[in-house]
Amino acid sequence: MDLVLTATPPTETPSSIEDIEENFSLLDDWDDRYRYVIELGRKLAPMTEADRGDVNKVQGCTSQVWLAVRTEGSGEAAVLSFSGDSDAHIVRGLVAILLAMVSGRTAKAILAADPIALFERLGLREHLTPQRSNGFRSMVDRIRRDAEAAAR
Template identity: 45%
Template sequence: MATEAFDDLADTFDFLDDWEDRYRHVIEIGKAFPPLPEALKVPATKVEGCASQVWIVPRIDAGAFDFAGESDAMIVRGLIAVLHALYAGLTPDEVLKVDAQAELTRIGLSDHLSAQRSNGVRAMIERIRAFAAGNA
């Protein structure tokens, strides 16, 4: 189960020929992702387990899950945008049903991230799922 935004991202990844182009695309969508206000970059929103500085601020708006986020690393900021495409707009129950690893494998990200980045993505997914579980 994936959102239309994630399906569009998967289609773009299919179109791009190599991983260098795909990494560039991830960085570009990260640059386009709205910055997190400095006031929200606090210990409570920081995601532990990431090599980079990462903050995620989840919320429920009219029954739909959404989150703001940011990182000090451009590729990680792009990975935040990828996760946003995967989850934003779903209900908390739907968020819990998403097989994030399968979806990231579908676009090839699981095979092309370093161990540290993979651990960071897992930590971000855990934060998202924990928030959704508390609001389901």
């Protein structure tokens, strides 16, 4: 089965993590997967300029990465919704994958999730530079800190 990648407007509904995993399984070579990751990044809704400030900048990333969180409720049942962006196409795609896994979930579910295992299952670690892999870990750490803060 061939997967056709087309440019899509950034307002499109983000893919679910299940859809992303299924699409990765259909793509045989890294070039196709790489293009798919970039395509996922193009689907991210744009962040506001206010959200692209220093307070939301993720430390430990080679590229510039911003993650903003909105929290509804409190404790482990608090629901966290994230938005994100990067100045690098591939990293923006990694942000999209990560947000598909955690955004709109409870603090408890986010803390129980294992984005690093997903990163490895998708074969991303073996095909990206160590700096990109470390940047992904920095994004995961930031999201975990946000979930821990909301869970208190």
